[in-house]
Amino acid sequence: MHYEIRAINYRGEQIGLIMWVFEKPHRVSIWRLMVDKTYQQQSIGRQALSAALEEIRSLPEVTEIAICYVPDNPVAKNFYASFGFVETGFDEEEEEMLAEIRISRTDLGAHCKGA
Numbered sequence: 001m002h003y004e005i006r007a008i009n010y011r012g013e014q015i016g017l018i019m020w021v022f023e024k025p026h027r028v029s030i031w032r033l034m035v036d037k038t039y040q041q042q043s044i045g046r047q048a049l050s051a052a053l054e055e056i057r058s059l060p061e062v063t064e065i066a067i068c069y070v071p072d073n074p075v076a077k078n079f080y081a082s083f084g085f086v087e088t089g090f091d092e093e094e095e096e097m098l099a100e101i102r103i104s105r106t107d108l109g110a111h112c113k114g115a
Contacts, residue, residue: 006052016039017032067098070095070096086102
């Protein structure tokens with residue numbers, strides 16, 4: 001699998017990271033979005049996820065973007081839903097909710113591990 005990792009920087013300091021993996025040529029899963037607790041609730045994570053989604057969406061072969069989260073975390077659910085992620089199932093093994101964004105493309109016509 002091919003991984004992409006981006007540092008999240010704020011005022012010259014690395015305060016987090018975002019990582020995604022290409023599970024299939026048309027499917028990307030975001031495995032990590034971490035922002036140091038000191039910098040949370042400042043829209044930094046929102047800006048980082050927005051930039052990552054823009055980069056991922058720019059890839060013409062990608063039609064699915066997935067993310068997983070603990071199902072009893074309403075903050076995560078609402079955060080990801082605000083970007084268009086829709087819950088599509090539950091990973092029994094990982095005990096995580098799977099949510100996806102489906103991108104309509106005419107040239108191409110989904111499981112999750114981690115975030």
